[in-house]
Amino acid sequence: MRRASRGVSPPPRALAVLVQGQTELERGRAHYSDPYDPKTGSFPFAVYKAAEVKGRLEDLFHGKCAYCETVYASSAPVDVEHFRPKAAVEGDDQHHGYWWLAMVWENLLPSCIDCNRRRRQVTPTGSASLQTLDENSRTLGSSAVLSSGKKDAFPIAGVRARSENDPLAGEQPLLLNPCDDDPEEHLLFYTEGTNPISLVLPRPDAAATPDPEAGDPAISQRGAVSIQVYGLNRLGLVQERTRVLRRLEFLEMLIIELGKLAEDLETGATGAIVPVAVKRLHFLQDQILAELRRMAAPQAPYSAMVKVWISQLRERLSAAP
Incomplete structure (x- = not known):
């Protein structure tokens, strides 16, 4: 999750759609003003799903989920x-949702289905390698099946608004909103150590009072709740982040080795340094080829495309003078 600037209002086309939604809002207001009959269910708001609104939200978040940063377009709309959920609030049967915010721009975010819909997800409880994560995707291994996904969840620490006349300021949401909060103040990516997997952890909270009996430092409550509700450590997501982390480690190795090689060439005696430089260049070439093989492995994403590209690379190298 990363911070995003929403802007004061949506662009004209999206704004026009949401303004048209005022008629729908009036119908929703009439629906909820009658003595509530549970059999009638929630009001079916729909204008917020207009293409113009979706398009602007996709532009705002670069086609990524607002919560987990997954590029959702490759697999699902x-x-x-x-x-603030529009039709119900989890754990409060008397609350009919924040229906009056169904068409409010500041309440809309783009989400992948795994962050938005409640599903049972395999979640790593500890692992040391990407291979172990791949194995856990087929067997539980060192993982647990947890229920995650926001759905109607909206936990708060303050007083809940129950009607459109109630203030929202006193609610104190426990979930992070990337347009209103800075996620870096509450979330920490674990990316250190030997072959780490990319887990998201709640950031230590220096302002909170630690529990002496627990023996652990105080952590951001909002960070911890957001990780659990959004499912930011679900197995598939951890796998994809870890693959990116491995690419970053590979690039780090290239940066360091190339820098050392350039320094040796600049400062070393020309005659003595050439054999060493050639050896290190062959080492870097081997590392790049090993990375290409990892990208073409059956468990890697888009490996079929990578295999074709590697085959064409061989042809280009063979034809090169």
Whole structure:
């Protein structure tokens, strides 16, 4: 999750759609003003799902989920998510949702289906390698099956608004909104150590009072709740982040080795340094080829495309003078 600037209002086309939604809002207001009959269910708001609104949200978040940063377009259409749920509030049977915010721009976020919809997800409880994660995707291994996904969840620490006349300022949401909060103040990516997997952890909270009996430092409550509700450590997501982390480690190795090689060539005696430089260049070439093989492995994403590209690379290298 990363911070995003929403802007004061949506662009004209999206704004026009949401303004048209005022008629729908009036119908929703009439629906909820009658003595509530549970059999009638929630009001079926739909204008917020207009193409113009989806398009602007996709532009705002670069086609990524607002919560987990997954590029959702490659596998599923975007869910237009309501930060404050529009039809119900989990754990409060008397609350009919923040229906009056169904068409409010500030309450809309783009989400992948795994962050938005409640599903049972395999979640790593500890692992040391990407291979272990791949194995856990087929067997539970060192993982647990947890229920995650926002759906109607909206936990708060303050007083809940129950009607459109109630203030929202006193709610104190426990979920992070990337347009209103700085996620870096509450979330920490674990990326250190030997072959780490990319887990998201709640950041230590220096302002909180630690529990002496627990023996652990105080952590951001909002960070911890957001990780659990959004499912930021679900197995598939951890796998993809870890693959990116491995690419970053590979690039780090190239940067360091090339820098050392350039320094040796600049400062070393020309005659003595050439054999060493050639050896290190062959080492870097081997590392790049090994990375290409990893990208073409059956468990790697888009490996079929990578295999074709490697085959064409061989042809280009063979034809090179």
